[in-house]
Amino acid sequence: MTRQQYAVIGMGRFGSSVAKQLYDAGQEVMGIDIEEKQVEDAELFITHGAVADTTVKATLKSLGIRNVDCVIVAIGSNMQASILTVLLLKEIGIKKVIAKALNEQHGQVLEKVGADWIVYPDKDMGERVAHQLLSPNVINFIELSKEYSIEEINIPENMVGKSLRELDIRANYNVSVIAVMSHGDILISPSSTQTIHKGDILIVIGKKQDLSALTKEE
Ligand code: ADP
Numbered sequence: 001m002t003r004q005q006y007a008v009i010g011m012g013r014f015g016s017s018v019a020k021q022l023y024d025a026g027q028e029v030m031g032i033d034i035e036e037k038q039v040e041d042a043e044l045f046i047t048h049g050a051v052a053d054t055t056v057k058a059t060l061k062s063l064g065i066r067n068v069d070c071v072i073v074a075i076g077s078n079m080q081a082s083i084l085t086v087l088l089l090k091e092i093g094i095k096k097v098i099a100k101a102l103n104e105q106h107g108q109v110l111e112k113v114g115a116d117w118i119v120y121p122d123k124d125m126g127e128r129v130a131h132q133l134l135s136p137n138v139i140n141f142i143e144l145s146k147e148y149s150i151e152e153i154n155i156p157e158n159m160v161g162k163s164l165r166e167l168d169i170r171a172n173y174n175v176s177v178i179a180v181m182s183h184g185d186i187l188i189s190p191s192s193t194q195t196i197h198k199g200d201i202l203i204v205i206g207k208k209q210d211l212s213a214l215t216k217e218e
Contacts, residue, residue, distance in 0.1 A: 003027060003028055004028065004069045005030070005067065005068045005069050005070075006019075006022050006028065006029050006030070006069065006070050006071070006072065007029070007030040007032060007063075007065050007070075007071045007072070008022075008030070008031050008032065008046075008071075008072045009054050009071065009072070009073050009075060009085055010032075010033060010074035010075035010076065010082075010100075011033040011038040011042045011046075011074070012038070012074060012075075012076060014074045014100055014121055015031070015033075015072065015074030015075075016041075016042050016045070018074060019042060019045055019046055023046060023047070028047045030046065030047060030048055030049070030050065030063075030065070030068065031046035031049045031050075032049070032050045032051075032052055032054060032063065033049075033051065033052075034051070034052065034054075035051070039051050050063050053081075054073075054081070054085040055080075055081050055084040055085055055088070057088050057092075060092065061092060065089070066092055066093060066094070069095070070094075070095075070097075071094050071096070071098070072098045072099075072100075073086050073089070073097065073098065073100065075100070076100055079102065079106050082099060082100070083109050083110060083113055086099050087113040090113065090114035090115075095116075096117075097114065097115050097117075098115070098116065098117045098118075098119065099115040099117075099118055100118075100119050100120075101118050101119065101120050102122075103120075104120075107120060128141075134212075135153075135212060135215040135216065137153045137154045137215045137216075138151050138152070138153050138215050139152040139201065140152040144205075147207055148205070148206065148207055148208065149208055149211060150178070150203065150204070150205045151204055151211050152201055152202075152203050153203075153214065153215050155199070155201070159196050160196060160197065160198045161195065161196070162195065162196055163193055163195050163196070164180075164191070164192045164194050164196070165193065167196070169202075169204070169214070173206070173210055173211075173213055173214045174206060174207065174210040175204045175205065175207070175211055175214060176204065177202055177203070178204065179202075180194060180196070180200055180202055180203070181201040181202075182197060182199075182200045182201075
């Protein structure tokens with residue numbers, strides 16, 4: 001993966017967590033906060049830090065943020081500061097601005113001022129937890145649209161020892177197997193002769209309602 005430059009504004013819980021993941025993945029991460037203590041606490045997982053009020057255009061420009069590939073605005077409780085920061089970042093020409101929204105209205109305003117991607121951490125996490133509770137076999141999922149998703153699922157007991165041809169998942173459940181993870185190896189586009197072993201993980205794509213029928217198998 002090529003090394004990209006990121007900036008995270010607001011080193012609270014959400015911002016720190018994004019910064020740490022990016023930093024651990026070898027990316028360059030600038031951490032910015034209005035509070036010195038927040039930047040100091042983040043020093044182990046940022047490439048460099050800056051104490052600044054990002055609602056002031058001149059301050060924002062002086063940070064040399066213009067060359068950054070992507071900026072994550074993780075200011076939460078101060079909605080005004082979050083909105084103004086996104087507006088200024090787009091004004092100075094940042095291509096990709098991701099912003100955290102507290103609620104639907106906040107998200108709508110962030111969209112209006114040009115945020116490229118809006119995340120709703122509480123809402124998204126709540127949905128994930130509920131989804132996982134309803135489908136305990138689902139390890140992870142990516143929502144592609146309102147209708148479709150990709151899911152990583154534990155093999156139901158009744159499928160162990162059978163080949164993909166025997167299981168005929170596409171005909172029986174109307175979903176496609178895109179990969180099988182077996183003992184740490186990942187097989188992309190597995191052949192129909194592939195046998196499913198205990199502990200394997202299936203990566204499947206399809207309509208949510210069809211996936212849910214598959215993940216409810218035991
Ligand atoms: P979380 O719930 O993720 O902890 P918070 O809203 O509590 O989110 O934290 C957001 C961070 O954003 C805080 O550390 C705060 O100091 C910082 N922050 C708030 N306003 C500004 C601003 N104008 N410029 C830079 N950082 C800011």
